[in-house]
Amino acid sequence: MESKRQQKFAGVIQKDLAEIFQREGANLLPNTMVTITKVRVTSDLAIxxxxLSFFNSTNNTLSLNTIKAHAGEIRYKLGSRIKDQARIVPQLEFFVDDTSDYVEKMDRIFDKISKEPRQPDEPSQED
Structure with a gap:
């Protein structure tokens, strides 16, 4: 369970990282839009x-690896933005948010189930 402090700090990081990716994301990943879907912060605020969610990306793993390769640079830019709000700049760990893929998969399963013929209920045996 995240504390209010963790949630507030995560919100600050999410907002500032979103601005960084909006301004400079095209340099890292041309023709790809990067969205920060969620930020979770450890209890000591160190990590x-x-x-991330990638739009218009042909290979999410490659996009993620590109972001990870520039993590130090991104952390530095984040630090210059939050230096007045935090004592330390957290170490950044990046992951692909596959929630939308999961939702699509579940939707396909439910569609398949709804198209299958329904089994009639068994008649009850009355004495």
């Missing part, structure tokens, strides 16, 4: 787990 921020950042969940």
């Amino acid at each position: 921020a787990r950042v969940y």
Whole structure:
């Protein structure tokens, strides 16, 4: 369970990282839009787990690896933005948020189930 402090700090990081990716994301990943879907911060605020979603990307793993390769640079830019709000700049860990893929998969399963013929209920045996 995240504390209010963790949630507030995660919100600050998410907002500032979103601005960084909006301004400079095209340099890292041309023709790809990066969305920060969620940020989770450890209780000591030392590590921020950042969940990303990529739009118009042909290979999410390659996009994620590109972001990870520039993590130090991104952390530095984040630090310059939050230096007045935090004592330390958290270490950034990036992950692909596959929630939308999961939702699509579940939708396909439910569609398949709804198209199958229904089994008639067994008649009750009355004495």
